[in-house]
Amino acid sequence: MRTALVLGTGLIGTSAALALSARGVEVHLRDRDPERVRTAVALGAGTGEEPAPGSPVDLAIVAVPPAHLAATVADVQRAGLARGVIDVGSVKGGPRRELLERGGDLTTYLGSHPMSGREQSGPLAASADLFEGRPWVLTPTQGTDTEVLNLALELIALCGAVPVVMDADAHDRAVALVSHTPQLLSTLVAARLEEAAETDVRLCGQGIRDVTRIAGSDPAMWVDILSANPGPVADILAAVATDLDAAVRALRELESADEAKRSSGTAGVAELLRRGNAGRARVPGKHGQAPTAYETVTVLISDRPGQLARIFADAGSVGVNIEDVRIEHATGQQAGRMQLMVEPGAVPVLEQALRERGWSLRQ
Ligand SMILES: NC(=O)c1ccc[n+]([C@@H]2O[C@H](COP(=O)([O-])OP(=O)(O)OC[C@H]3O[C@@H](n4cnc5c(N)ncnc54)[C@H](O)[C@@H]3O)[C@@H](O)[C@H]2O)c1
Numbered sequence: 001m002r003t004a005l006v007l008g009t010g011l012i013g014t015s016a017a018l019a020l021s022a023r024g025v026e027v028h029l030r031d032r033d034p035e036r037v038r039t040a041v042a043l044g045a046g047t048g049e050e051p052a053p054g055s056p057v058d059l060a061i062v063a064v065p066p067a068h069l070a071a072t073v074a075d076v077q078r079a080g081l082a083r084g085v086i087d088v089g090s091v092k093g094g095p096r097r098e099l100l101e102r103g104g105d106l107t108t109y110l111g112s113h114p115m116s117g118r119e120q121s122g123p124l125a126a127s128a129d130l131f132e133g134r135p136w137v138l139t140p141t142q143g144t145d146t147e148v149l150n151l152a153l154e155l156i157a158l159c160g161a162v163p164v165v166m167d168a169d170a171h172d173r174a175v176a177l178v179s180h181t182p183q184l185l186s187t188l189v190a191a192r193l194e195e196a197a198e199t200d201v202r203l204c205g206q207g208i209r210d211v212t213r214i215a216g217s218d219p220a221m222w223v224d225i226l227s228a229n230p231g232p233v234a235d236i237l238a239a240v241a242t243d244l245d246a247a248v249r250a251l252r253e254l255e256s257a258d259e260a261k262r263s264s265g266t267a268g269v270a271e272l273l274r275r276g277n278a279g280r281a282r283v284p285g286k287h288g289q290a291p292t293a294y295e296t297v298t299v300l301i302s303d304r305p306g307q308l309a310r311i312f313a314d315a316g317s318v319g320v321n322i323e324d325v326r327i328e329h330a331t332g333q334q335a336g337r338m339q340l341m342v343e344p345g346a347v348p349v350l351e352q353a354l355r356e357r358g359w360s361l362r363q
């Protein structure tokens, strides 16, 4: 990738622009707020000048709030500003459907989501290493151009992140669990402090600081995110509400004078705490650490348009997430070997699905 255009020079757009600029890509910056472009330019994220007329950039990266993603992607496509366009929004299904309704081109567009961010907004919160070692979800479809997919993989590599391929709606259900519900629960805990006595708040220690960090996030951004993914988040919150009811019941039992009730209360609380430990143990390693050891499935892939998108869609159709990808190009041949990294348990399912769909597997 030689040139890029970043639309929305806030936290995410400026972070990506800083990483690309540091690796020699010529980055053009745009924002509806010119002050934000000036700040990003001053930080070394790129130039505020428009790309030369008639010379589209290699990749446009749309990093505006979720409610404006589809309109911005459609504008970029209509103006012919880039060979490929990706967005980095926190929700994937709705914006893609909206882009289709707006007459956008789904072949040169690819939905993506870097699983890394902060509770602060704007270019001053950005950093070039924000995405290092973090998953970056791609949601290609059968129709996604191979060129756009390759540009997105290059962007992710230049940002030091790890590509994860998923279906858009499966992504939205997953982030409801690991991002959107945690945001709301952090907010709800912090909201208890609004009317609390100063003498109580003064005692805040590290525990509540950890739990409420993301409650400081931009409300307008989160109204957009939750409005674009309400059903999956409501489903998980309803399950949390059942657990909350159980916690309240167990605690009330602990208040009782009856010994049998107290011991049932102890068992109830202990079970909730045990489940919390078990869930916490599944949270992958911290920033920069590989979360899991993956296994590799190697596939022979011909150098024809649509091949990469097809293989990702075939993996997605049997529910397999591709956690990382490497392509070895065979010199002088119109083919290459593609290594798909997946969870060890997914290897047999993926191999069978790929064979059934006519792919040629290699050792
Ligand atoms: N904040 C996070 O942790 C995080 C993480 C991953 C992905 N995202 C996604 O990335 C996108 C950007 O989030 P952010 O945290 O960088 O927000 P931000 O508020 O820091 O930046 C958004 C920028 O977009 C600009 N903007 C708004 N509407 C615009 C328009 N129509 N045209 C051009 N510019 C416009 C704003 O002026 C602002 O500078 C969102 O879609 C969000 O869902 C956020």
Ligand SMILES: O=C(O)C(=O)C[C@]1(C(=O)O)C=C[C@@H](O)C=C1
Residues within 6 Å of the ligand: 089, 090, 114, 115, 116, 117, 118, 119, 178, 179, 180, 214
């Ligand atoms: O660490 C944080 O501040 C974040 O909340 C980042 C976080 C997340 O939930 O993981 C928030 C929303 C984005 O869509 C992606 C990342």
